[in-house]
Structures are given as structure tokens and as C-alpha cells.
Amino acid sequence: MWLKxxxxxxxxxxxxxxxxxxxxxxxxxEKEIKSSTKCVRSGWKPKSGEPCQxxxxxxxxxxxxxxxxxxxxxxxxxxxxxxxxxxxPTNDFTAKKICALEGGTAAMLTSSGxxxxxxxxxxxxxxxxxxxxxxxxxxGTYNLFGVTMKKMGIEVTFIPIDATEEQxxxxxxxxxxxxxxxxxxxxTIEIFDIEKFAKIAHKNGIPLIVDxxxxxxxxxxxxxxxxxxxxxxxxxxxxxxxxxVGGCIVDSGKFDWEAHAxxxxxxxxPDPSYHGLAYSKAFGNEGAFxxxxxxxxxxDFGCIQSPQNAFLLNLGLESLAVxxxxxxxxxxxxxxxxxxxxxxxxxHYPRLKSYTHPxxxxxxxxxxxxxxxxxxIKGGTEKSIKFMDSLKLxxxxxxxxYSQSCILHPASHTHRQLSDEQLRAAGINPELIRLSVxxxxxxxxxxxxxxxxxxx
Ligand code: PLP
Numbered sequence: 001m002w003l004k005x006x007x008x009x010x011x012x013x014x015x016x017x018x019x020x021x022x023x024x025x026x027x028x029x030e031k032e033i034k035s036s037t038k039c040v041r042s043g044w045k046p047k048s049g050e051p052c053q054x055x056x057x058x059x060x061x062x063x064x065x066x067x068x069x070x071x072x073x074x075x076x077x078x079x080x081x082x083x084x085x086x087x088x089p090t091n092d093f094t095a096k097k098i099c100a101l102e103g104g105t106a107a108m109l110t111s112s113g114x115x116x117x118x119x120x121x122x123x124x125x126x127x128x129x130x131x132x133x134x135x136x137x138x139x140g141t142y143n144l145f146g147v148t149m150k151k152m153g154i155e156v157t158f159i160p161i162d163a164t165e166e167q168x169x170x171x172x173x174x175x176x177x178x179x180x181x182x183x184x185x186x187x188t189i190e191i192f193d194i195e196k197f198a199k200i201a202h203k204n205g206i207p208l209i210v211d212x213x214x215x216x217x218x219x220x221x222x223x224x225x226x227x228x229x230x231x232x233x234x235x236x237x238x239x240x241x242x243x244x245v246g247g248c249i250v251d252s253g254k255f256d257w258e259a260h261a262x263x264x265x266x267x268x269x270p271d272p273s274y275h276g277l278a279y280s281k282a283f284g285n286e287g288a289f290x291x292x293x294x295x296x297x298x299x300d301f302g303c304i305q306s307p308q309n310a311f312l313l314n315l316g317l318e319s320l321a322v323x324x325x326x327x328x329x330x331x332x333x334x335x336x337x338x339x340x341x342x343x344x345x346x347x348h349y350p351r352l353k354s355y356t357h358p359x360x361x362x363x364x365x366x367x368x369x370x371x372x373x374x375x376x377i378k379g380g381t382e383k384s385i386k387f388m389d390s391l392k393l394x395x396x397x398x399x400x401x402y403s404q405s406c407i408l409h410p411a412s413h414t415h416r417q418l419s420d421e422q423l424r425a426a427g428i429n430p431e432l433i434r435l436s437v438x439x440x441x442x443x444x445x446x447x448x449x450x451x452x453x454x455x456x
Contacts, residue, residue: 035101035218036321043097043314056311057089086298090307094314098238098248101217101317102230105253106290108298109246109310113213113233115303116247117141117180118149120209120231123293125177126266127153132171134181134197135425136161136188138233139415141211142422145180158425161190168200177263178206183222183364184214186400187410187434188427189348189374191360198226205260213237214372214401218324220364228255229289234305236401237370239316240323244309249293253286267292323403326439328368333442334435334449335373342378343453345431349373371437372401380431383456384409388433390452393444405438405445 033041044054062081064070081087091109099107110116125131133145135158145156157171161181168179179201181192194210201208207228212220216237222230232238234246257280261268267288270276273296279288298304305313328351335349347354350361350369361369377384388396394405398413408414411423411430423430437445 033100038097038100039218039321040318042100043095044093054090054093054311054314056307057084058307059088060084084307085302085304087294088304088307088310090314091305091310094310094317095248097314097317098217098232098234099250101221101320102212102250103217103221103223103252104230104250105286107248107250108290108294109234109248109305109313111247111303111305112245113138113211113231113235113247114140114144115301116231116233116249117209117211118144119293119297119301119303120229120249121145121149121154121178121180122152123289123297124207124264124266125149125154128175129177130155130157130173130175131178131180132157132159132168132176133179134159134161134185134192136185136190136192136427137180137182137211138186138213139410139418141182143417146422160425161185161192161427165196165200168197169204172200172204172206176204176206178209180209180211182211182213183220184350184369184372185427186214186372187374187408187414187432189214189350189369189372189434190427191350191357191364193360194222194225194227194364198228201228202226205263207255214370215365216320216324216370218321219328219368219370223252223254225364228252234313234316235399237324237327238320239313240320240402241312241316242399242402242404243316244312246305246309246313249290251286251289255289256285257288258285271296323439324368324370327371327401327437330439330442330445331369331371331373331437334371334437334445337446338373338375338435338449341453343383343456345376345378347373347375370401371405371439373435373437374432375435376429376431377433377453377456379456381409381411384431384433385412386456387452390455391448392451393440393448394435394452400434400436402436403439405440405448406436408434408436410434 061083095107095109133156159171179197183192198208209229210222210227211231212222213233213236230250232248234248257264257267268280270278279292283291332351335352338344338347377387388407394407397406410428
């Protein structure tokens, strides 16, 4: 069956390709629409008599009226979805909305943010390849790159977020295939200088992948600064309501795979598992990356988002612009309160005047930098934990970036698999607390923080 799908992709017959091409057209027509409108209107566009809300295609497979129709599908004479392990219409309409928000040419949903980052890198790198990642990234991604992908024969070099061009250049080897960073780093809340890293990547004929989870396209659109591929943990602000785990990959369509064909054989040379299909030749710069990722990695790994989750994600996206405005506003108010508190040793929140790189905040996050911040309590880890345990409204959870305010101590929670040395390399000191300011009333959040600080 897969061979038939492959072959049909090559011949532009079935839905995956057709749908990606539809994405191009819709998105090109939407260039002038504002982000708030895209949040509500992009993606699913009902025709006369169709439901206003995106339908959930909660089905593993797709029925055809007659044996002949099915036969035509297998004979590559008709279009249609086959099997939800590869693609599902609910997912595709939701991906289309995120694609429009980021200003890309094609996108796909994955089962998690981890899967999105894995797929984005593994769609380019093969065993024997090397890539560069900023060391200040989410602990799970750090582990995926540094430990798990190493077992697959893919080597990573972590570089500091403030690495100079010379330092980055020195880390690039003949087999280096990409650079990876997070726009707003988790959990240190530093800004990754996208334009700087994009220029270095492009000078070396390799793409820049940016995880844009925390800013969301409401606060920053990495493609405007030269990033080639954007990933998301849609589990965070995009869902926004603590309901689903999911991810998304968006392609800018700008990276010229053919111009550096020798570096990217997986994208430019015939794929033996697909009857010799060469993605860059069949789908161009706009479609090669996502088509390969869907048709090859999703086929083989099956990390698809469930249609139910894609529906919930689409619903979350409808209010993303409104919610991000409130997260930005509340985040700044809370950060300003904490900054002046005598028991707070330090705070990282890029929109504060004290932020070490205000020029980066102004450039990349002009409308705000979300509700996430990192801080240290005077007295170190013991006091930090006492402070967290004293909170009543703000929840201690392994989560971040959604409607409810929450808090976490990375060294003992999300990053506990990292050694002290790795923690330091990621810029995380043991007392660091990550606070995620929700959309409750800012005064109530501040009152809770105040009563907890009073107790230490
Ligand atoms: N990227 C970033 C920036 C994250 O913060 C996370 C998780 O916290 C991930 C990726 C992984 O996402 P998920 O938990 O959806 O797999």
C-alpha cells in the first residue's frame, strides 16, 4: 500500500501533495490578513452548508463507495486520504492555520513538540552527519540531541547562546547540516539572535531551525529574520488550555536544497523507499521538506497528532492573539513587581529595562515576550523551594505557557537528567525558578507571589 502512496505522490495524484499545493494558494492569498484574523479564520474555510467549526475526522481510514474507486486510488487515478498514520484532514486544516500565522509554505502537525524537533532535524540529518544547537534549550530537546540522536549516529555540538560568529564558524564541520535554537530559551528566557545565526547558517549553505514555542507567531515570526524551518510544542500557548500534547513543523519554503544538493541527499536524491522520488525535484523548495517529512518520517515513525487533539488545538488557536496580549501584559506587570522585591536575587524577562540585551528584545519581541520568566530567590535552592511550596494560586506543575499561572524548579524537575556541568552549559543554576504567568488578573497573581515571599 505504501509503495502505491509513494508512487501516487510522485505523480501528484493523492491528497498529501494536492493538499500542500492548496496550502500554498490559500496562504499566498492571506498575506495581507492580520494575525488576529488568521487565528480565527485561516485553515478550515467552510463551503456553503458545511459546519462553521472544523470537523473532527476521527477515523483511521477513509471509505470509498465502490471497489472500483478504491482500485482507482491504488491505480493512482484518484485523490484521497488513505490512513491517519500519515495524514488526516483535521490535522491538515489546523496545520494550515499555523502555517499562515508563521508565514510559511507548508506545515504538518506531530504528536508532540519532541516529535516536531526530532522530525525537523532527522528530516535533514542522517547517520554520520553533525549539527549545531544552542546549549540553552529545553532539557528534553537537549537530551534528544545529545544522547538519543547520538545513538543514531548523529552528532551535535552545543554552542553558547552568545557565541560569536567566529566561535560558531569554528564549530562547523564539512558534515554539519543545520543550526538549531529556541527563539526564547526554556528555561533561561534568553533571546536567540535569529538573524545572526541565520546569516552564519546560510553562509555555510545550511538551514536554521528555530523552535518558536514561547513567543508564538503572535510575538515573533522567525521567518522574517531568516529562519528556514520553525517548530512548535503546540502543547504550550497554541493550545493554551492545558488539554493536549502536540507539535508542529512549518517550512518557510526559502531554503534552496538543490543549491546545496550534495549536503542534503535525503531531500535531493532519489529515495529508494519511494520509487526513486527526489523530493526537491518533485515538490520544489516550497514543498520538499514537509512532503518528505510526512511521506517518509510519518509513514515510518507514525508520530501523528490525534484528530481530536488537532481539533482542540484549532480551537485554542482561535484565541491565541487575544491570550498572548494578556500574557504579555500580565508577564510584564509581574516581572516588574518581582524585579523590585528585596527577596528576589535576579530575574530574566526580556521586556524589563534591566535585561542584558534590550536591543534583541526590541528587535524580536516588540509587542511583548509572553508570560514566562526565570528568577532566583535570595538564599538559593532551599528558599526557592519554600517559596514555591507557599504559593496558593500559582500551581507547581510540569508545564508552562498556558492560561493558568504555574511554576517549576527545572534543576529538580524538567532538567533533572542533566549533570551539573550540563546544567551550567545550559545556563541553569540550581536556584532557577521558571514562572509562567497566566491570564488570571495580574493583581491576584502578584498577591499570591507576595504572600509566598513573605513566608521565606
Ligand atoms: N520545545 C520547547 C521550547 C519546550 O518547552 C518543550 C516542552 O516543554 C518542547 C519543545 C517539547 O514539547 P512537548 O512537551 O510538546 O513534547
